Amino acid sequence: MLSTYDYLRLLPKAELHCHFVSTMRVSTLVELAAAHDVALKTDDLDALLDYEGLPDFLDVFNAAHLALTTGDEIARVAYEGVEDAVRDGNLRYREYFINPDNFAPRGIDYASLIDAVTDGLVQAERDYGVGFRIVAAINRSLPAATAVRMVETVIAHPRDCVVGIGMDDLTPELTEDPLRFREAYELATRHGLKTSAHVGETMNASPWNVVDALETLGVDRIDHGYRVVDDADALARAAASGIPFTCTPHSTRMLSGWEFDPSHRIAQMVRAGLPVTLATDDAVFFKTDIGREYTDALPGMGMDDAQAARIARAGFEAAWCDPAQRDRMLAEADAQILALSALR
Template identity: 65%
Template sequence: MSTLRTYLQLLPKAELHCHFVSTMRPETLLELCQAHQVQLRTLDLDSLFDYTGLADFLDVFNAAHLALSTPQEVARVAYEGVEDAVATANLRYREYFVNPDNFVAGAFGRPGPGMDYPTVIDAMIKGLGAAERDFGVGFGIIIGINRSLPAEAAAELVRTVVEHPRAQVLGIGQDDLTPEKSEDPLRFAEAYRLAREAGLRCTAHVGETMAASPQDVVTAALELQLDRVDHGYRVVDDPQSLAAAKASGLSFTCTPYSTVMLSGWELTADHRIARMVRAGLPVTLATDDAVFFKTDLAREYVEALPAMGISAPEATAIARQGFAAAWCPEQQRQRLLADFDGAALALGTALL
């Protein structure tokens, strides 16, 4: 391995855009599916995540949700996900999206009672808390609005979040697509208003694919008063939108391999993430849906960044931005940044 690759792998990392279920170990997915008689297209891990179409992907995605049936399993998956990312990518801090609506009775055809909001969140906190004690990796949870559900369900979800306060729940986001297969972030404005009123931070998946417009990114950021933007790639396709995004100072959580999987974009110097970096937007790097897209945080740094022509200093700034844009308490954020600066300096001196 080249010294640059070693440097990128060893840099301390914060990940701000990963969906909880997607941090599941592939072997654990198989084991839990078998334990709960959840059908998979194949039991061969080499081909399970190769999709010939959307149906193949949804098959595995749904199965992974159904496989998580108990709080103990949620806690186990939480712990293992940290353990793996520490070993492979030097993960130091992570914020997780979770869609509580995906765990209730009937979701994905879930048999039995399902798990309610506090059950899922407390199980995550238990597993992630154990991992924090063992590996020193801090964490936060972001409640994801599932856009396939009506706006009123999103508002109700935020009311539930506010009724069950947890220090580890830092904010809300929105993902998936509407029944019309659009992003339409403003549809959920009421949920965002309630969240801000309760002191929660706000982010949203927006401007991810060609189906969205550059203006959509800026409109969502302003109207929903976002604190961060997930994806947002389309913003570089319009100078005015790009200027507005820069002026906002908002950080973007970018996920290279998910753009390859979902949009077929090639990882070259023309990739929108590379253009965002060159334009001076605060970019952070993440996996999005690691297990389903056969990626991990190390690969996003070691493979994707060099493929997009990102230099070592730019990669260092991207890694640092992951800590700078974190929503953890300020004292913790400052300590993470100081630790990062020390480690990056030592690694750079030794390897670059």
């Protein structure tokens, strides 16, 4: 008899909302920060990840970028992150947001960055069978023109594993303002790149940011998007679009204080029929992992086995890999889900 905890932990998972540096082992961060004279507030592994507020978190997030100075270090972080997620939650596939502009202060150019991450992830794929793709992310705190330049760079250095663009962080005015980056999205779409956007995340955001991303930017996926349930018209339009949502339960508890109960906005999204899949967002830096996103959140939200399996499966369905790989992963996931269900 398999416990609910083990069933949820062992479900095969495709994680589609994961920021690359946040998969860095905290022990590796401390080691590399010391090696490269990057200041951390403490060497205590636990205390390092206790934040007083968002600026405190961003200090660690920025330090993680500065601690990566060579291709070998970047490849190592990529590899270790897969190793941990396979152990913690049966990860089978992952898509990574990488902000090329965040690596510029260390002089790491786009192509070198992508090739180093790919080296580590290809090795991990060989050892653990975990597939991957990369999404180049716009850092919204930088100007719209910088975002356009970033997309131009992606287009100028094509890599098979880089399949799309996203956008994270907030504008300098602490808003989401997805339409500020419309030119970058139009350019990416014209060149066959997929697109997603972080929108509708907290109570400071509007449900209409989700609609703007869906209908004006024409995104292929929404990251977060929780506020869409707060407006019936916006929700109906999201449901009609069929566009998938990558939701990150722990970050909603951390940043918005939303408890894991049946009224949680993610549970409302599932009940409304939106294609929802779960992810960690900032795994290590939010003290979570892909297993815990399922084991901690779903029972409290009132989700049963079938709903949990549906959510896990949605991750493979919404993956931006080629269709043959997606079909193969789905067939393997279905076989694993069937085997797990037989033990319940």
